[in-house]
Amino acid sequence: MPENDSIITAIDVVKKFGSVTAVDKISFEVKKGELFAFLGPNGAGKSTTIKMLTTLLRPTGGTLYLNGFNVVKNQDAVRKSFGIVFQDPSLDVELTGYENMELHAVFYGLSGKLTRTRIENLMEMVELWDHRNRPVKYYSGGMKRRLEVARALLHHPHVLFLDEPTLGLDAQTRNLFWNYIKKMNRDENMTVFFSTHYIEEAEAVAERIAMIDYGKIVALGTANELMEQTHTKTLENAYLNITGHSVRDEQISASQTWHDRGRSRSMR
Amino acid sequence: MKVIYILWLRQLKRFIRARSRIVGAIGQPLLFLLALGYGLGSVYKRAGQGNYLEFLVPGIMAQTVLFAAMFYGAMIMWDKQFGFLKETLVAPVSRLKIMIGGALGGATTAVIQGVLVFIISLFLGFKVDNWGLLILALLILCILSVAIASFSSGIGSFVEDMQGFQAINQFLVFPLFFLSGALYPLTFVPNWLKIIAACNPMSYAIDGMRDAMIGQTHYGMTKDFVVLIITAIVLIAFGAYRFKHIEA
Numbered sequence: 001m002p003e004n005d006s007i008i009t010a011i012d013v014v015k016k017f018g019s020v021t022a023v024d025k026i027s028f029e030v031k032k033g034e035l036f037a038f039l040g041p042n043g044a045g046k047s048t049t050i051k052m053l054t055t056l057l058r059p060t061g062g063t064l065y066l067n068g069f070n071v072v073k074n075q076d077a078v079r080k081s082f083g084i085v086f087q088d089p090s091l092d093v094e095l096t097g098y099e100n101m102e103l104h105a106v107f108y109g110l111s112g113k114l115t116r117t118r119i120e121n122l123m124e125m126v127e128l129w130d131h132r133n134r135p136v137k138y139y140s141g142g143m144k145r146r147l148e149v150a151r152a153l154l155h156h157p158h159v160l161f162l163d164e165p166t167l168g169l170d171a172q173t174r175n176l177f178w179n180y181i182k183k184m185n186r187d188e189n190m191t192v193f194f195s196t197h198y199i200e201e202a203e204a205v206a207e208r209i210a211m212i213d214y215g216k217i218v219a220l221g222t223a224n225e226l227m228e229q230t231h232t233k234t235l236e237n238a239y240l241n242i243t244g245h246s247v248r249d250e251q252i253s254a255s256q257t258w259h260d261r262g263r264s265r266s267m268r
Numbered sequence: 269m270k271v272i273y274i275l276w277l278r279q280l281k282r283f284i285r286a287r288s289r290i291v292g293a294i295g296q297p298l299l300f301l302l303a304l305g306y307g308l309g310s311v312y313k314r315a316g317q318g319n320y321l322e323f324l325v326p327g328i329m330a331q332t333v334l335f336a337a338m339f340y341g342a343m344i345m346w347d348k349q350f351g352f353l354k355e356t357l358v359a360p361v362s363r364l365k366i367m368i369g370g371a372l373g374g375a376t377t378a379v380i381q382g383v384l385v386f387i388i389s390l391f392l393g394f395k396v397d398n399w400g401l402l403i404l405a406l407l408i409l410c411i412l413s414v415a416i417a418s419f420s421s422g423i424g425s426f427v428e429d430m431q432g433f434q435a436i437n438q439f440l441v442f443p444l445f446f447l448s449g450a451l452y453p454l455t456f457v458p459n460w461l462k463i464i465a466a467c468n469p470m471s472y473a474i475d476g477m478r479d480a481m482i483g484q485t486h487y488g489m490t491k492d493f494v495v496l497i498i499t500a501i502v503l504i505a506f507g508a509y510r511f512k513h514i515e516a
Contacts, residue, residue: 095281106271108359
């Protein structure tokens with residue numbers, strides 16, 4: 001069982017797609033209210049880990065706890081405990097921003113005046129209230145991202161997962177985005193678990209960073225601790241020191257994953 | 269129930285907002301009615317079989333519902349492709365409810381299209397034999413629609429890409445339509461075709477509708493309903509099972 005102040009606990013977690021091991025016996029803990037980053041190159045296993053934590057994939061081995069619940073055995077309780085912003089958009093673009101929020105509210109059993117107020121407050125926070133009746137297909141990329149953040153926060157999650165959340169966003173939108181996240185982390189003591197391959201982002205936002213490479217956690221600590229461990233002066237140097245300088249061929253692992261997908265089973 | 273309702277409503281909103289989809293859905297059945305109804309009408313009449321347009325309308329209505337309900341599987345493919353499916357799969361909601369809500373929405377939009385074809389056929393000269401029995405035709409249309417939408421959600425659950433879905437769709441839909449007696453009376457066809465038609469659930473849906481709308485039947489209303497309901501149960505179970513195993 002996880003320790004009391006841990007909201008996420010991973011013990012020897014493995015995920016295999018046929019013969020390819022995407023996540024290889026990783027163990028870590030995330031404390032309540034922590035801003036925790038998963039930093040690694042493309043294809044390192046970041047998204048796979050998030051998919052396992054959010055019940056989209058069943059681990060091949062090991063144990064995962066989220067908010068005290070076993071991720072495999074207590075799926076509904078786990079699903080109520082987190083919000084997520086996926087790497088790719090997951091909105092219904094034919095519906096309006098408000099309708100997307102309403103759908104999410106129903107999925108999480110929320111209704112009534114308080115929910116409508118919550119939707120209004122969140123959409124105001126992400127500066128989309130004035131655009132609430134526009135179909136999402138007319139939103140810009142940044143607006144869609146902001147709406148996804150508002151949607152993920154609607155049901156007061158204990159943990160917010162962000163999978164490469166700022167990919168493709170301009171500097172202004174990235175800055176605005178992290179301001180919302182930090183505000184929610186501060187105001188609601190909400191744990192934030194995000195994956196990124198932007199070193200400066202992990203350094204600026206996260207309290208602790210886990211570096212993942214080839215499916216293994218190769219370093220874990222604060223930015224300063226990681227620099228001390230590697231005797232480097234910047235986190236980028238620490239990162240390169242740990243993960244190496246070679247360019248990763250994500251295509252190979254993606255292709256292997258594709259071929260082996262038939263042999264894998266997702267979480268039901 | 270709220271989850272089912274909101275997912276049903278989602279499909280309806282998407283349908284109403286996509287005007288091109290409505291026009292496209294009506295275009296093909298209208299072409300069938302005009303080209304076949306009027307083109308073969310005189311031959312059919314000379315053969316002593318009466319008004320071909322009246323014979324054709326129930327079949328074209330069922331065809332409209334078949335094509336439109338199968339389209340619901342494509343919606344699942346889009347939800348996969350554009351990410352919305354992930355939002356539903358991480359929610360604390362049973363997959364059965366998600367499947368039922370979506371399939372009912374897909375089925376409703378298909379029935380709306382079938383009814384639109386009926387209204388158009390009235391303007392083209394179609395005469396209902398007994399207005400009171402029309403409710404039976406609508407009921408058949410609804411059962412058919414739910415069955416096909418559930419089936420297509422099952423197909424959409426395991427097919428990986430839109431091209432694959434289209435291939436499967438066409439492989440299934442056209443034989444179901446052309447070998448159902450939608451376009452010709454089953455009484456005079458060769459035995460091999462009679463046997464195939466008898467194995468095709470669409471034949472019973474069309475036969476039941478034809479009985480209710482113009483008083484002509486090949487199998488009889490009771491048999492039509494029994495086959496249709498059994499088919500619906502099997503296809504809904506298939507859809508639910510496949511959707512339970514869907515991957516985002």
